[in-house]
Amino acid sequence: MGNQVSRLKVSLHLVLLFLVTHATAEEGRYQSTYKARQAPDTLIHSATLFTGDGGVIEAGYIKMAGGTIEAVGSGMPATLDNLDTALDASGKWVTPGIIDVHSHLGDYPSPRYRPHLDGNEATAPVTAEVWAEHSVWPQDPQFPLALAGGVTTLQILPGSANLFGGRSVVVKNVSSRTVQGMKFPGAHHGLKMACGENPKLVYGEKGGPKTRMGNFAGYRQAWINALEYQAKWQNYREDLAQFESATKEDKEKKKPSPPKRDLSMETLVEVLEGRILVHNHCYRADEMAQMIDLSKEFGYRITAFHHAVEAYKVADLLAANNICAAMWADWGRFKLESFDAVKENVSLVHKASACAIVHSDSATGIQRLNQEAAKSLAAGRRMGLNISEAEAFAWITLNPARALGIDERTGSLAEGKMADVVVWNGSPFSVYSRVEKVYIDGSLVYDLEKDLKPVSDFELGHRVRGL
Amino acid sequence: MRLFILSVLLFSQALFADSYLIKNGRLVTMGMQGVIENGDIHIVDGRIVEVAQEINPESMDEVIDAGGAYVTPGLFDSGTQLGLAEVEKYVGSTDNRVKGQPLGAGFSPALALNRYSSFVPMVRKEGITRAMVLPVTGSEILAGQSALVQLGGNAPFSTNDGNAVHLYLREVDRKLAGGSQASALTQAVNSLKEAERFGKNKRAYQSGKTREFRQSENDLKTLLQVLNRDMTLVIHLDRAADIETVIAELNVFNIRLVIAGGREAWKVKELLAEREIPVVLNVIDNLPSRFDRLGARLDNAALLVGAGVKVAFMTQDLYSDTRSLTQAAGVAVAYGLTWHQAMKAITVNPAAIWGLENYGSLEAGQVADIVIWDGDPLEVMSAPTRLMIDGRWINLTTRQDLLRDRYSDLDKQDIPFGYR
Numbered sequence: 001m002g003n004q005v006s007r008l009k010v011s012l013h014l015v016l017l018f019l020v021t022h023a024t025a026e027e028g029r030y031q032s033t034y035k036a037r038q039a040p041d042t043l044i045h046s047a048t049l050f051t052g053d054g055g056v057i058e059a060g061y062i063k064m065a066g067g068t069i070e071a072v073g074s075g076m077p078a079t080l081d082n083l084d085t086a087l088d089a090s091g092k093w094v095t096p097g098i099i100d101v102h103s104h105l106g107d108y109p110s111p112r113y114r115p116h117l118d119g120n121e122a123t124a125p126v127t128a129e130v131w132a133e134h135s136v137w138p139q140d141p142q143f144p145l146a147l148a149g150g151v152t153t154l155q156i157l158p159g160s161a162n163l164f165g166g167r168s169v170v171v172k173n174v175s176s177r178t179v180q181g182m183k184f185p186g187a188h189h190g191l192k193m194a195c196g197e198n199p200k201l202v203y204g205e206k207g208g209p210k211t212r213m214g215n216f217a218g219y220r221q222a223w224i225n226a227l228e229y230q231a232k233w234q235n236y237r238e239d240l241a242q243f244e245s246a247t248k249e250d251k252e253k254k255k256p257s258p259p260k261r262d263l264s265m266e267t268l269v270e271v272l273e274g275r276i277l278v279h280n281h282c283y284r285a286d287e288m289a290q291m292i293d294l295s296k297e298f299g300y301r302i303t304a305f306h307h308a309v310e311a312y313k314v315a316d317l318l319a320a321n322n323i324c325a326a327m328w329a330d331w332g333r334f335k336l337e338s339f340d341a342v343k344e345n346v347s348l349v350h351k352a353s354a355c356a357i358v359h360s361d362s363a364t365g366i367q368r369l370n371q372e373a374a375k376s377l378a379a380g381r382r383m384g385l386n387i388s389e390a391e392a393f394a395w396i397t398l399n400p401a402r403a404l405g406i407d408e409r410t411g412s413l414a415e416g417k418m419a420d421v422v423v424w425n426g427s428p429f430s431v432y433s434r435v436e437k438v439y440i441d442g443s444l445v446y447d448l449e450k451d452l453k454p455v456s457d458f459e460l461g462h463r464v465r466g467l
Numbered sequence: 468m469r470l471f472i473l474s475v476l477l478f479s480q481a482l483f484a485d486s487y488l489i490k491n492g493r494l495v496t497m498g499m500q501g502v503i504e505n506g507d508i509h510i511v512d513g514r515i516v517e518v519a520q521e522i523n524p525e526s527m528d529e530v531i532d533a534g535g536a537y538v539t540p541g542l543f544d545s546g547t548q549l550g551l552a553e554v555e556k557y558v559g560s561t562d563n564r565v566k567g568q569p570l571g572a573g574f575s576p577a578l579a580l581n582r583y584s585s586f587v588p589m590v591r592k593e594g595i596t597r598a599m600v601l602p603v604t605g606s607e608i609l610a611g612q613s614a615l616v617q618l619g620g621n622a623p624f625s626t627n628d629g630n631a632v633h634l635y636l637r638e639v640d641r642k643l644a645g646g647s648q649a650s651a652l653t654q655a656v657n658s659l660k661e662a663e664r665f666g667k668n669k670r671a672y673q674s675g676k677t678r679e680f681r682q683s684e685n686d687l688k689t690l691l692q693v694l695n696r697d698m699t700l701v702i703h704l705d706r707a708a709d710i711e712t713v714i715a716e717l718n719v720f721n722i723r724l725v726i727a728g729g730r731e732a733w734k735v736k737e738l739l740a741e742r743e744i745p746v747v748l749n750v751i752d753n754l755p756s757r758f759d760r761l762g763a764r765l766d767n768a769a770l771l772v773g774a775g776v777k778v779a780f781m782t783q784d785l786y787s788d789t790r791s792l793t794q795a796a797g798v799a800v801a802y803g804l805t806w807h808q809a810m811k812a813i814t815v816n817p818a819a820i821w822g823l824e825n826y827g828s829l830e831a832g833q834v835a836d837i838v839i840w841d842g843d844p845l846e847v848m849s850a851p852t853r854l855m856i857d858g859r860w861i862n863l864t865t866r867q868d869l870l871r872d873r874y875s876d877l878d879k880q881d882i883p884f885g886y887r
Binding site: 110111112113141142145197201312313314315316330333334335336339340341342343344348352363364367368371374375377378382383429430431432433434458459462463 | 555845
């Protein structure tokens with residue numbers, strides 16, 4: 001009996017220790033305070049549905065209830081009871097809300113003046129200690145513009161000046177006074193890492209790294225430090241557990257004192273322990289291959305390469321290592337490492353069975369991610385790749401959800417998922433189509449016809465709503 | 468041999484023949500004939516000689532059946548850096564600006580244009596056959612002259628360099644002229660007055676009997692052409708109040724004005740219409756990214772055209788450069804512009820604004836810049852299937868296509884990629 005009690009005591013201590021040493025921030029402060037608004041139960045029917053997971057339903061319906069998707073199917077649901085609203089969407093398209101895996105809204109807001117440039121802590125090559133959410137300005141008027149493009153969820157990252165740029169944050173595109181009120185409940189943090197030109201050009205004359213090999217030595221040293229830090233804490237936890245479970249007589253020994261906390265190392269350790277996902281800015285194929293080796297040396301996983309302009313050259317490697325590639329449709333040539341951009345990139349990665357994502361990294365591009373996917377699809381088809389529009393829609397919905405670790409909760413029109421839904425007045429693969437309605441957790445947050453749009457504080461009195 | 472084939476692929480301007488008949492096209496003539504379904508175009512020696520429902524000439528070097536596809540004039544981008552830089556950042560020279568030299572309005576980046584840049588075929592592949600290549604600010608708000616270029620064919624790359632002078636009066640440019648919009652505008656007006664004085668006293672200037680001028684002789688001669696209406700003054704600015712002030716201040720000169728950028732131009736559309744001042748727009752930049760463009764909006768083009776202002780589109784500063792000209796035009800349609808007006812903004816309107824004769828429409832007598840498309844040219848999923856500039860078919864293969872082909876089959880492991 002006594003034995004059982006002490007075992008319980010030990011495990012309780014371990015739980016407490018875990019909270020103290022690891023999850024302080026997540027479980028304590030900085031939590032998401034986002035609460036889905038009360039939403040009427042809504043049926044949208046007679047529309048073409050791109051379900052986000054590659055499927056298409058002609059003349060389909062979706063029923064949203066209590067903020068989640070209750071049913072999706074073709075024709076009409078068996079019962080129309082308990083409905084507050086029914087919307088005939090004949091001739092329209094219905095899709096999951098668009099997810100942008102790479103954005104700087106809020107940390108590079110408009111108006112874009114120096115006092116507002118909060119995206120890059122470009123003061124040292126390793127700044128894993130900074131968190132993008134502490135820079136995000138929720139009044140950025142670019143959020144409502146992205147909403148008018150159907151974007152319901154986005155990852156906001158630190159910039160790419162540093163080898164380790166800091167933690168990203170995943171937010172829902174909702175109007176809120178605070179960033180906590182936008183944070184996607186329970187979503188992982190990401191860690192922004194950067195390959196190539198940016199770190200070496202920023203630090204080349206500031207003590208280095210000055211070369212790509214210098215970049216690499218920087219990554220390796222940081223991971224070595226992280227392993228040491230992890231071991232220090234593990235030793236401490238073991239010592240403490242031993243101390244706590246020791247008999248009274250032994251307790252005369254000194255209680256072990258915790259190592260000094262290091263915010264940067266905490267971030268890297270959380271990556272090593274799988275609680276933070278790595279989002280790696282990396283253009284060139286050869287550098288992606290090197291980064292994969294690096295991840296294996298230190299035992300972490302790369303979730304996605306961003307701006308993977310040369311992903312088509314190593315699409316097989318990405319597929320084999322289960323790494324997503326986040327890409328632009330046709331952006332390239334603005335720097336040397338983007339010189340080999342091809343329009344077929346996304347389609348080629350998709351066809352290699354790797355996880356293909358179309359991202360924006362742009363406050364204008366984010367407003368038309370559907371068109372960027374369309375351009376990528378058209379280029380792939382023109383070279384003979386057989387890809388359907390429904391499949392391509394996953395590039396801006398379910399695949400980015402996967403890369404953010406939220407694919408169980410959003411990213412496709414599936415029962416039980418968050419009712420993040422967009423109604424389009426035409427095919428989202430047409431340049432002429434507009435977003436007509438956006439629902440987030442079942443709540444209507446944008447309506448083109450009714451002129452229902454969030455207006456940021458900054459826009460009030462300055463701008464015409466939502467254009 | 469391999470090198471030879473490559474260079475033929477990439478750089479050959481045309482595959483020769485003298486007369487062509489394009490049959491069964493959905494001809495978007497942009498002229499009096501409107502759209503002709505299943506129409507024919509007859510081209511001889513680089514010129515369109517006839518456009519009609521049915522043409523059956525006696526002899527022909529080549530007949531092309533368009534199979535009902537869209538056929539349009541070659542498109543025109545009214546603002547790009549094409550041919551002035553290979554890569555935007557950190558690489559080699561960017562020839563689009565001049566700094567620290569006694570050179571302003573007289574600067575002509577046309578002298579640096581690289582017609583053999585591998586970027587040129589990429590832009591052609593978007594259906595663009597003509598472009599206005601602009602100087603941007605270095606150390607002067609009068610940044611220099613633009614060049615009108617054709618992206619292939621018989622004529623030189625730059626067909627009419629120096630047809631416009633570019634004056635930058637945006638919020639970001641004020642620091643080049645004392646830091647105030649007022650000082651920048653005063654400097655611009657003074658520069659024109661100086662050129663006026665220079666024009667009246669050329670002999671005195673040459674014999675060194677005039678007061679010293681702020682500008683170099685190059686600049687003065689260039690601005691004199693603006694004052695004589697031989698050249699257009701393109702003013703890059705966005706804020707509505709600035710547009711009103713600039714128009715009022717320049718009223719003393721009888722010059723041809725064009726507003727470029729014009730993110731808040733819709734607020735003063737009646738004034739622009741009344742003065743017949745065209746506006747060259749970045750359609751998709753709707754961000755309130757500075758205080759001089761808080762009013763930026765996607766239906767700017769529709770509002771301006773609705774008031775009777777002539778608009779043209781440029782890709783300068785756009786999300787994906789010159790590659791997205793048709794997408795930008797399509798977005799303008801989604802935000803209220805008619806399809807025909809959007810097409811005008813990338814064909815006949817720039818021809819009129821920049822004084823380019825015999826281009827912009829599919830009509831008898833026009834230069835044969837013709838694009839055959841695989842769909843609606845403004846749709847994001849469409850692309851040209853054939854393209855003719857100045858009466859010559861252009862090979863549409865780009866360096867990007869060669870890269871794509873090299874890596875299209877990663878499973879094939881027997882040959883190293885460098886030999887594919």
